[in-house]
Amino acid sequence: MKDRFDIDRTGHDYVVALAGNPNTGKSTLFNGFTGLRQHTGNWPGKTVTRAEGTLRYEDKRYKLVDLPGAYSLIADGQDEQVARDFVLFGKPDCVVIVLDATNVERNLALALQILEVTGRVVIALNLIDEAQRRGITVDAEKISQELKVPVVPTVARDKKGLIELAAAIADVCSGKAVAPSRRRELDPELESAVTELERLVEAVVPGVPNARWIALRLLDGDPSIEEGLASGEFATPATPTREGSGKPSEVAS
Numbered sequence: 001m002k003d004r005f006d007i008d009r010t011g012h013d014y015v016v017a018l019a020g021n022p023n024t025g026k027s028t029l030f031n032g033f034t035g036l037r038q039h040t041g042n043w044p045g046k047t048v049t050r051a052e053g054t055l056r057y058e059d060k061r062y063k064l065v066d067l068p069g070a071y072s073l074i075a076d077g078q079d080e081q082v083a084r085d086f087v088l089f090g091k092p093d094c095v096v097i098v099l100d101a102t103n104v105e106r107n108l109a110l111a112l113q114i115l116e117v118t119g120r121v122v123i124a125l126n127l128i129d130e131a132q133r134r135g136i137t138v139d140a141e142k143i144s145q146e147l148k149v150p151v152v153p154t155v156a157r158d159k160k161g162l163i164e165l166a167a168a169i170a171d172v173c174s175g176k177a178v179a180p181s182r183r184r185e186l187d188p189e190l191e192s193a194v195t196e197l198e199r200l201v202e203a204v205v206p207g208v209p210n211a212r213w214i215a216l217r218l219l220d221g222d223p224s225i226e227e228g229l230a231s232g233e234f235a236t237p238a239t240p241t242r243e244g245s246g247k248p249s250e251v252a253s
Helices: 026-035 078-089 104-117 128-133 140-149 162-173 188-204 213-218 225-232
Strands: 015-020 036-041 049-057 060-066 094-100 119-127 151-153 248-251
Touching: 015 026, 015 049, 015 104, 015 162, 026 036, 026 049, 026 060, 026 094, 026 119, 026 162, 049 162, 060 104, 060 162, 078 104, 094 162, 104 119, 104 140, 119 140, 119 162, 119 188, 140 151, 151 162, 213 225
Parallel strands: 015 060, 015 094, 049 248, 094 119, 119 151
Antiparallel strands: 036 049, 049 060
């Protein structure tokens, strides 16, 4: 089932995944970036909607993939499995994590899990206007310092902050702003077991972006990870050439 993660990059320089809890304004952000230049279908083997669109910023073209809303990468349902699997195996050049500024603490659980998988992350602090109306102050700079990733306040429905967010995405995709993945500290005995299991995962899925995270999930007894590895559906396709042409929607710079 390689097709499950194999996003067509023709005419695009980079692939960007949009992730977040339900009702954070993630799809509104996706629509603001892509306009009418998008299409939908289903993820192979799933009834879950797959939405893709195109953004042009400066001289680069970005394929945006709007992942299903998810509360966690510890997947319980199809939506969360699709989101988790694409972050793990789809090789996105950047993951934009959309947080609800009115309830940052609840949303941070998913953000922290994604940061264990990849440091190629931008956080969109959405609904910042609603937070202000409720008297909630959110320090975007402090969150950025703590997580070591760009954090951009946005109001997706009014397209506020989209230019700044596009610039941050460009920096991550180009490698200018990539943080180290967060690493859970383990006791020596468990660390030894994880290291050994990592090697086995890498042998089964060559080129997997974060074998350590998968090893930890296996030790936790995650059945969906076990089934994916056993069936071969997590085989990762080679990263395609990112050259081509097209006429995607644009964000003015």
